[in-house]
Amino acid sequence: MIERIVPLHIGSVDISYTNSALLMTIAVVLITLLLMVGTRRRALVPSRLQSVAELAYEFIAGMVDENIGHEGIEYFPLVFSIFMFVLFGNVLGLIPYSFTFTSHIIVTFALALFVFLLVTLVAFARHGIHFFGFFFPPGAPVFMAPILVPIEIVSYLSRPVSLSIRLFANMMAGHTMMAVFAGFTITLGLFGFFPILINVALFALEVIVTALQAYVFTILTCLYLRDAVHLH
Amino acid sequence: MPPPSGLGAGFRIGIELLASLIVGLALGWMADRFLGVRPWGLVVGFFVGAAAGMVNVFREAQGLGRGGPRQGG
Numbered sequence: 001m002i003e004r005i006v007p008l009h010i011g012s013v014d015i016s017y018t019n020s021a022l023l024m025t026i027a028v029v030l031i032t033l034l035l036m037v038g039t040r041r042r043a044l045v046p047s048r049l050q051s052v053a054e055l056a057y058e059f060i061a062g063m064v065d066e067n068i069g070h071e072g073i074e075y076f077p078l079v080f081s082i083f084m085f086v087l088f089g090n091v092l093g094l095i096p097y098s099f100t101f102t103s104h105i106i107v108t109f110a111l112a113l114f115v116f117l118l119v120t121l122v123a124f125a126r127h128g129i130h131f132f133g134f135f136f137p138p139g140a141p142v143f144m145a146p147i148l149v150p151i152e153i154v155s156y157l158s159r160p161v162s163l164s165i166r167l168f169a170n171m172m173a174g175h176t177m178m179a180v181f182a183g184f185t186i187t188l189g190l191f192g193f194f195p196i197l198i199n200v201a202l203f204a205l206e207v208i209v210t211a212l213q214a215y216v217f218t219i220l221t222c223l224y225l226r227d228a229v230h231l232h
Numbered sequence: 233m234p235p236p237s238g239l240g241a242g243f244r245i246g247i248e249l250l251a252s253l254i255v256g257l258a259l260g261w262m263a264d265r266f267l268g269v270r271p272w273g274l275v276v277g278f279f280v281g282a283a284a285g286m287v288n289v290f291r292e293a294q295g296l297g298r299g300g301p302r303q304g305g
Binding site for chain 2: 150151152154155157158159161162165166169170212216
């Protein structure tokens with residue numbers, strides 16, 4: 001549940017500092033700490049923290065290089081930030097009594113919309129008016145355009161929606177499932193032992209899902225960027 | 233990279249279908265509201281959204297055998 005930690009109102013707009021915002025702050029601070037402390041020593045034989053920082057860097061750098069190409073490395077900071085933010089948001093939400101900000105659709109939709117607008121801007125900046133050719137599949141007969149172009153436009157506009165629903169639904173479903181089984185534990189009394197066992201298994205599954213969904217969100221960002229850079 | 237699971241692929245494709253439908257309906261609804269072409273915006277929007285969903289599903293499914301989703305025009 002969203003709780004207002006520091007109530008703040010400007011006019012009729014509620015911009016209170018909520019527990020969701022608190023978790024976002026914690027995520028950003030932790031990411032910064034991990035990378036700052038991890039890269040401070042720059043040892044040839046890396047410490048554990050340095051290994052983690054390097055692993056994250058190598059992973060995303062490889063993904064960007066593979067999916068966008070060599071010129072895609074200029075988008076690396078963005079892709080890396082998105083990956084770390086979503087990953088930390090998902091993982092921090094697994095800690096009992098904390099809050100998963102990625103399980104709220106407004107947060108994931110804002111992230112996805114940001115990616116979408118950026119991708120569109122990049123496509124416009126790189127290709128200018130040719131960008132509109134994206135909405136007409138090459139090789140299709142011209143008289144099909146009145147049908148094909150709206151479909152392609154809707155298909156393009158559905159990207160941020162599917163991107164945000166995917167992340168939100170996965171995080172939401174996992175948490176709801178765990179809450180339902182935790183509820184069984186209370187109602188079953190003595191036999192509440194069995195739902196606990198299921199919850200232990202579910203928790204392991206959730207750990208995978210958190211990493212997987214951060215990965216999916218990031219790789220789709222990469223694929224959209226590739227579309228914008230290369231266009232067809 | 234984690235191994236691709238059948239459930240994940242199904243979930244992804246289902247969401248793809250739903251998202252396009254939502255966008256199509258939203259656009260149609262807005263056309264109704266602001267252009268005053270009620271009820272044709274919603275009708276056309278529904279079909280265009282459904283068609284776009286099918287296109288997205290098709291594209292997604294094309295990339296299934298080759299590991300990883302591929303979006304392309």
